[in-house]
Amino acid sequence: MCTHEPACPTTDARDREAARTVASHPEQGWSxxxxxxxxxxxxxxxxxxxxxxxxxxxATAV
Incomplete structure (x- = not known):
């Protein structure tokens, strides 16, 4: 799916959340x-x- 350089992390990579956002819907709570x-x-x-x-x-500190 990723066509830019450098390529985004794959879905199995530990840093998969570092991929670029292509659509953001904060009013619905997802991207x-x-x-x-x-x-x-x-x-x-x-x-x-x-x-x-x-x-x-x-976890938050107590």
């Missing part, structure tokens, strides 16, 4: 990345193959 991943404001992800990554916000 589409260049590598096909939909990221949600709660840090959850939907991968192009249908896998779901649960929200992974860092």
């Amino acid at each position: 589409l990345l260049c590598n096909g991943i939909v990221v949600f404001e709660d840090t959850g992800e939907l991968l192009p193959d249908g896998r779901v990554i649960a929200p992974h916000r860092p």
Whole structure:
């Protein structure tokens, strides 16, 4: 999906969230990345193959 240089991280890369945003819908709480991943404001992800990554916000200090 990515056609620019340098190429965005793949969907299996550890830094996959570093891909460029190609569509942003903050009013709905999600963005589409260049590598096909939909990221949600709660840090959850939907991968192009249908896998779901649960929200992974860092724990807050108490």
